[in-house]
Amino acid sequence: MVINIFILLLLLALGVSADQDAFVGVNIGTAVSDMPNPTQVAVLLKSQQLRHVRLYDADQGMLLALSGTGIQVTVTVPNQQLLAIAQSNTTASNWVSRNILPHVGTTNITAISVGNEFLTTNPNAASVLVSALKYIHSALISAKLDSQIKVSTTHSSSIILDSFPPSQAFFNRTLEPVMISLLEFLQSTDSYLMLNVYPYSDYIQSNGAIPLDYALFRPLPPEMEAIDANTLLHYTNVFDAVVDAAYFAMLYLNYTNIPIVVTESGWPSKGDSSEPDATLDNANTYNSNLIKHVLNNTGTPKHPGVATSTYIYELYNEDLKPGSESEKNWGLFDSDGRPVYVLNLMDSGSVLANDTTDRTYCVAKKDADKKMLQAALDWACGPGKVNCSVMLQGEPCYQPDTVVAHATYAFDAYYHQMAMADGTCNFNGVATVTTTNPSRDGCTFPGSGGSNGTINNGTSLVPSSNSTTSGGFSKLDSVSFFRLFGAFLWTVAFL
Known part of the structure; x- marks a missing residue:
């Protein structure tokens, strides 16, 4: 059964173990020349039953608009604020008091990402990252919010080296001391590793070594599956291989019980002349298959049946983003709320409505x-x-x-x-x-x-x-x- 939808049902609470359901959320970028106001964004989220969102800041207007909706929100400490927070417990407390406490009890803030890909964008300042996380967490403890708001930080998958075969993956050696401290913090606070996974980028950078179908979750004949010779695990898509590479990289540092939440993943729907695979059809295929893969709790070859909750990048096309044409076209919607393309889900189970003829x-x-x-x-x-x-x-x-x-x-x-x-x-x-x-x-x-x-x-x-x-x-x-x-x-x- 094929169900044509303008956007997706996104499920339930955060889950990271085999007996919990995964969710699919969406990132909300704001590099849009005609950005809808927060109330309009909230209307769109509610109309599409999007129950999990990630913000790249702690915008007070957006948090107010999400008040009373029940939508689970991840907010972000912008990178430019991280250094000050890392140097002062008082600064961290003030940040929490200003950005989080006014919304307690009304807006469902469930996580704080301290920085966004900070290790790869600010490698010379990497040593301060864990201090910033600890200070933010201490502020939450003081406010008695540490049990309901997780603290972590997002990473580019580029911090993982030699990601295939996954069993041989390891974190960038220069970042290893920071990663050990970070993983210790995540484990002690029962938090999770935030990872941005972009099979599109991996496919482009492979110069033809990665088949397009492998990047898009399309079915592969057995002889085309990638096999990890060390574990004999079969990989049918790039997404699972990268996630498992992160699990193995943590295992290399003796951390085995920290779950992964994919904080960004998607595919651009348009590119310039040098980006022929950034198309509507490929974006539709990738995101549709990704949603099915996540909501079915498929897990990865290393952790079958274990939820890999994922946030799609992203809600809106961002026409103000610098760079190539593809950088501006990752959105599910244009700024006027029109869907960029119609997602197609096949046989995705009982979470979908059976009746698709009820246009009213x-x-x-x-x-x-x-x-x-x-x-x-x-x-x-x-x-x-x-x-x-x-x-x-x-x-x-x-x-x-x-x-x-x-x-x-x-x-x-x-x-x-x-x-x-x-x-x-x-x-x-x-x-x-x-x-x-x-x-x-x-x-x-x-x-x-x-x-x-x-x-x-x-x-x-x-x-x-x-x-x-x-x-x-x-x-x-x-x-x-x-x-x-x-x-x-x-x-x-x-x-």
């Missing part, structure tokens, strides 16, 4: 009071931030020039702009949900998968029989339109 639309009731319809139409095109220009004379949705027809388009646009959340198709009783596509010649409705114009990323809630325009984010808490465990949606927020 919001339409005006034909017997509704015309004055109430007009008032609701005015609201949708005003505070509701729907782009109603397509209903002007001469535009695709002008005909028929009736309040019912125009209200129906505006209502449906708002309904899908708000990701079909409960309460967003009411308009004080003059609207209703239907499965009949109201599109007509030349006028494509948002719920049908097309658009006649750009819909603004509005966040106001529609006035309804049980809410007001000042009702805040609460109406989006309903899950009445979401299937089992908040399954995959057919339509995306901000379509």
